[in-house]
Amino acid sequence: MxxxxxxxxxxxxxxxxxxxxxxxxxxxxxxxxxxxxxxxxxxxxxxxxPAKVLNAIKEVCAEETHLCHGYMPNAGYPETRAAMAKKTSLEQGVEVPFENVIMQVGAAGALNSTLKALLNPGDEVIVPAPYFVEYDHYIHNHGGEIVRVKTNDDFSLNAKNVAARLSAKTAAIIINSPNNPTGRIYSDAEITELAQVLKEHGKKTGRYPYIICDEPYRAITYNGAKVASVFDKYEYSVIGTSFAKNLSLPGERIGYVAVNPACPEAKELTSAIIFATRILGYVNAPAFFQRVLTKSWDAECxxxxxxxxxxxxxxxxxxxxxxxxxxxxxxxxxxxxxxxxxxxxxxxxxxxxxxxxxxxxxxxxxxxxxxxxxxxxxxxxxxxxxxxxxxxxxxx
Ligand SMILES: Cc1ncc(COP(=O)(O)O)c(C=O)c1O
The missing domain is CATH 3.90.1150.10 (Aspartate Aminotransferase, domain 1)
Structure with missing residues (x-):
């Protein structure tokens, strides 16, 4: 049944x-x-x-090394994790070691592994609305409850609305910038204000909610706009992302999670996400595209x-x-x-x-x-x- x-x-x-x-x-x-x-x-x-990715595909095809189709550490190839750590360090303005990167099956895999690692049954995850349709399911997959919070009329973040919905059960907030579906980019000031509210809550309750930055669209901005860094503003933060949108590879299911090195629980959280990746049945991110991206992660459409x-x-x-x-x-x-x-x-x-x-x-x-x-x-x-x-x- x-x-x-x-x-x-x-x-x-x-x-x-x-x-x-x-x-x-x-x-x-x-x-x-x-x-x-x-x-x-x-x-x-x-x-x-981009041509750089297509050429990397050909190169990887030609390098038939022994065991290249075999199992690997659940977190991914060390050299791929190192490349993603370099990318994240450039984007966040904070040095991220390769140990804090876990390769994932797309951004969807990144979110599911992170939520699996963070949620106890009945925990709440705040989501500024409107939001990517699948969040409801991803949160429920791991026993969590979604708490929808109104954004401002221009769809910018409203930290006061977030503050009003924080509770002892709040495990995380998912932010997505540039945003699907609104196309909004959250400013530095919006992230700073959000971080302030979460820090105050953490100080009061002893539980610091995580900011999960879902950012597969980070590279796609207009008018030279930059997506704000979160790692320099709030310690309890992770990036979950993929190459689905910036490199037009959604079917290849390749992404990663990066854990803020300043997070007091960074080591435990990284281990928990690696474990979650394994037991969710992903085992590891696709081997072939890890190798392709090690050579071409910095390409652009x-x-x-x-x-x-x-x-x-x-x-x-x-x-x-x-x-x-x-x-x-x-x-x-x-x-x-x-x-x-x-x-x-x-x-x-x-x-x-x-x-x-x-x-x-x-x-x-x-x-x-x-x-x-x-x-x-x-x-x-x-x-x-x-x-x-x-x-x-x-x-x-
Ligand atoms: C905001 C957002 N997050 C996550 C995803 C999932 O991305 P992926 O295909 O890399 O799993 C999407 C896909 O459309 C998205 O729009």
Missing amino acids: ISSNIKSLVESPSSGVIRKMFEEGAALKKKFGAENVYDFSLGNPDLDP DYSLYEKRSREICEVMDYAGLKYVKPEGAFYLWVKCPDKWNDDDMAFVNHLKSYNILCAPGSGFGGKGWFRIAYCCSEQTILNSKEAFKKAANDN
Whole structure:
């Protein structure tokens, strides 16, 4: 018999709505032709991986060393961990030793291993809303409870709202910057204020909640914006990330966790995450792509192409008369449903479908009344969607 919990999740209308949309998109493209379907459903980057990565793949293929397909330490190859430690040190402005890096099966694996390591049954994880749809499941996977906290009207962090929801059960807060779905980047001042609130709570209660920085979009920023460092502001912090978005490798399932070396529990937490990686059944991150990334982690896609598309999709929204948040990074546009839809984003997204436009409803992200456009698609799709969006926004 199937678990009643999983059965109800599988059958719930909001579960897997983005994936369902993606599959419906494929069917619509077959029926109407790809050029007549505007598929903005999934954050599947359409830029090819950089040449440096493709060359590294060929090099690794050619280096058939004995046992290169074998088991390895659960944390990953030491040289790959060292490369990730160098990357994290550059990004965080803090020296991170390779021992603090644990290779993971994508950012999703990074979050699950970290939550498994941190949560006791009934512990709470704070999540500023709107947020990446899968957090609910990742937190529940490990016996935790999600605590959704409102952000400000411009979707910046509201530390006071976080402070109001801290309790003895708070194990962590997950922040995601640049943000999926809002495209917001949290400023240095926002992170500093959040760190202050958590430090005060820790001093009072003896339990310092962890900041888990989920940052697979770190490299994709516009207008030269920089993503704030967290390691220099708060000791109880970890980075969970992947190369899914910056190097267009989502199917290769490769990422890592880096634990702040200043964390008083860094050693124990690292051991716990390594253990969690093993017992969750990942055992270790994919061997082949660890070797590829050891040679190519510092490659880049041309992110200015996403920036150009962000301007184009904003122009489409202006033309259609739809309100949105101007993205600062990642490749998502967060759009308000027209007033006459009374915040029923599910109904509006269904209505968009009748114009061959596929978007993700905001409710799944904890953002009722909004919807998400993933514009990591061809420019032609964006430009061609103009009239369809205008009609859909103005019809009932
Ligand atoms: C905010 C956020 N976190 C985590 C993930 C999962 O990334 P990965 O494919 O590397 O597991 C995604 C994927 O879309 C995401 O948007």
